[in-house]
Amino acid sequence: MRINGVEIEDTFAEAFGIKMARVLITGATPHWARVAAQEATGFGTSIIMCPAEAGIEREVGGDETPDGRPGAYIMICHMSGKELENQLLARIGQCVLTAPTAAAFNGLLDAEIQYDTGFKLKFFADGYEKEDTIGGRRVYRIPMMQGEFIVEHSMGAVSGVAGGNFFILAKNQMAALMAAETAVSAISRLEGSITPFPGGIVASGSKVGANKYKFMKATTNEKFCPSLRDEVETMVPPDVEAIYEIVINGICPDAVEKAMRYGIMATTKIPGVVKITAGNYGGKLGKYKMHLKEILR
Amino acid sequence: MRINGVEIEDTFAEAFGIKMARVLITGATPHWARVAAQEATGFGTSIIMCPAEAGIEREVGGDETPDGRPGAYIMICHMSGKELENQLLARIGQCVLTAPTAAAFNGLLDAEIQYDTGFKLKFFADGYEKEDTIGGRRVYRIPMMQGEFIVEHSMGAVSGVAGGNFFILAKNQMAALMAAETAVSAISRLEGSITPFPGGIVASGSKVGANKYKFMKATTNEKFCPSLRDEVETMVPPDVEAIYEIVINGICPDAVEKAMRYGIMATTKIPGVVKITAGNYGGKLGKYKMHLKEILR
Amino acid sequence: MRINGVEIEDTFAEAFGIKMARVLITGATPHWARVAAQEATGFGTSIIMCPAEAGIEREVGGDETPDGRPGAYIMICHMSGKELENQLLARIGQCVLTAPTAAAFNGLLDAEIQYDTGFKLKFFADGYEKEDTIGGRRVYRIPMMQGEFIVEHSMGAVSGVAGGNFFILAKNQMAALMAAETAVSAISRLEGSITPFPGGIVASGSKVGANKYKFMKATTNEKFCPSLRDEVETMVPPDVEAIYEIVINGICPDAVEKAMRYGIMATTKIPGVVKITAGNYGGKLGKYKMHLKEILR
């Protein structure tokens, strides 16, 4: 299969279940909503060594928020529901409650799992909190130096999907990077998915375990390293000098597949992109298989 | 004391010792250095519930970096040296190593404390790493999908200063916020200091412990809440509707004081700013006292 | 009428007919589309002394563009159709043709007025141009140093509306400014309208002619100057210290009214905003009257 001259490998991305909370942060302006969202989702690329996987889903106008102010949806993910709840509390408490003009609303009203994060945060008000309703949402008003912080009682979470992915193989590092950037931009307009790595992009790429340093749980995937082409049994095509991966977490398989489709389509417009493939473990480990050909049909 | 019509209270900021590492991240462009720096310093406002305090110090041109590419200095802080080392490893390993085009160099070459973070990260290369020298620095080249990741062997750390601060009291929330924004911008041009909160600004403000909810370690400082003016013994002047705090960590007391001076001077140019003060615990807890009058002399 | 506590004056904005062309600029990434759009619409606040009124309408994803790349719609306006055609040619020729990765498509396919701007620009190719079709559009491929520039044969224009407006009166300059910023952000998400002034905002405000300097065609509107409150017969309410105006041009009256509605609603969320009004000439000069109460009903 070829799209705009780019080869699409006949393979699939293998993805896993993950617990995922969604929060809507609003602010006085889009800038200030973004500031809170960025701080709250930082240090959140991979649960291998980050305390959570997190990212900004997309920005919304005031016509889509309970308080009529511009906002940004964020997602926070963890394998453990208990740890997810802790991360929600810590990230909203430390990075949204403290952020200028920010408010935090439930991003998954209808989800079965509802954490009472707002209720827990109200204790910061030391008895001066007031309960109220904004746009039909049950919120607490917490007096602060800037005025007040508004937080909804509950924050919803679902069993979502982690590790949706595709790989961009290009003639040159800069072509691969620009393709990755435009893919992430395309995905950032969509509902229900995040790309948790820095700028949405993975520059490394890992295999489980190690050949030499046996104490390592994950090491570089030498078969996909262009500079090791002559030293190992390589998977890097001859005309490829660089590869970036886009990792996608989403609230459901459809959201991940839509993100993959929009992201891949965007990459095929960048001169120098040679091939798109995806990462899997032979289908043995993950709950979900996203076949590139089906997604792009 | 008055500067540009703004009252400067005769008081001092009380600050504490903290362990602080400094890393120079470079990238293909200033944008990509910033992307890595932002991810690596996120979820880092306060060690109360964040795994570290972290921030971007300032951006530099290629003429100031070992590899000749544009870069950004970041700082990561923790009370415990051991935890600081863990955070360095996790944040560089998960948020810089994975970031497109990023490299990580030692930001404190002459510091006594030198963590071998780069050495530890080289094991990710699973034996394919190469040792090299760039701009006189001892680095590892780790083969990756994008090409390679370059990291310096050691990352330096010092006993720095946390909790330098000042408060901006204004007639209106938006005046206070714009003053805070311009203060943070002024500080972002300086060497040796960060403002770790979201956008560099603290919207809340806390007291140690609680009056009502005794199980809380820190709660809102009701005396500084404009909306509680009529309910409590208030510290909020009659014409003040909003207060923001700028918290500053720095590599030495001078760096913190310089940041306070530049930040405060900037706020006095914003219409609606009424007063500048600072937070302290009567001088009983902190190692450092920064007197506003001396700083601004 | 009051919305979120803000008084809405019972008045109307008076707007005029203007010729308006609309161009869709695409780029490799949203950033590069924006770079071209910004350069092409600069020096375009008011036709009083600018060669055109111009602005970025809104950004779109690759799923909404003929070439599948991200883009931005821009509008260029002039009272004279002849001058509009000249401005189209000059601004696309100098600021889009020269911009990295940019392409220019017709933004008003069905409009009666169609300028052959693309046809005129093809002569830059000195005979090496190629005619082609992209997404059903008739385009020229112009060989360049970067590769090629793609431009559609025709650019459509309509008789649109200029000078839709509203005024934001606030307790403090910074409150007025933040309200103006968030209004402009809200409008930037809408189809069919631009806010041509710097950052979308007018800091001045003028009356026709002059009292003292008779050679001036337009001078400051002293009745709306807060600092002249005690010297002239003022229109500034006692608790107002600053006023900003948002000027809106749109492809039709509905587009202008929608922009006014979204913009005004956004301002009412900002603390310190006291009143919204609009500018008119008693209904004697303009073709269009936008009544605030009807727009906001």
Place this chain on the structure above:
Amino acid sequence: MRINGVEIEDTFAEAFGIKMARVLITGATPHWARVAAQEATGFGTSIIMCPAEAGIEREVGGDETPDGRPGAYIMICHMSGKELENQLLARIGQCVLTAPTAAAFNGLLDAEIQYDTGFKLKFFADGYEKEDTIGGRRVYRIPMMQGEFIVEHSMGAVSGVAGGNFFILAKNQMAALMAAETAVSAISRLEGSITPFPGGIVASGSKVGANKYKFMKATTNEKFCPSLRDEVETMVPPDVEAIYEIVINGICPDAVEKAMRYGIMATTKIPGVVKITAGNYGGKLGKYKMHLKEILR
């Protein structure tokens, strides 16, 4: 000559004299200074069809400005001193006077040419203007809706240099573009120079006159078009797929040469860059010759 593996052609850039004014725009925050600066320098790539060549030189902190607020220096250039004065008046009057919180100061105090642009703009105040001194500068305070606009009496101009340049030849369009972006970023930190094209970059490239369309004054330079490699006597090396040019205007030859040096050095760090050259007319037309080898020595 090779730098970091990139070939530097033994040639020179040919540059011309131009009249150049320099203005310092300040604002409440760096963001608002930038908003005014961007609008004022838009539609200013080349005097072939733009009313001026213009660009943002660099941003400065409040410690470098007369009013203590953050700012940005801009430059406006024209072959004709009379036209330059008109452009100064129009661009400051329409794009800075109208911009929120902006003020305009003389950026070349010691220059022999001093236009009384501020004096002319004061008439907008219709008699309500006040003369004052700020940081030793003679300014006018013009009452406005937002409060006031401050403008210095005179704006200085010099006989500067236009058309300093270098060409980036790369294996791929995206490599050339990223190299151009990082070059422009490096130059944006320097004093005394601008890169007036969109994003600082020229995607086209032109020859004087035409082969086929004799009525054209300038047409594409087919010898530098990669896609015409097989049709014309080409100057494009076999491994080059894209070329971008950086055009630099500066207040003196040294400023242009420094910008060329910093810009070129930055490009050599980007993978895929093959060669750097420069544009000239055999030395017959321009007043200045900048030899790459001397600049980079």
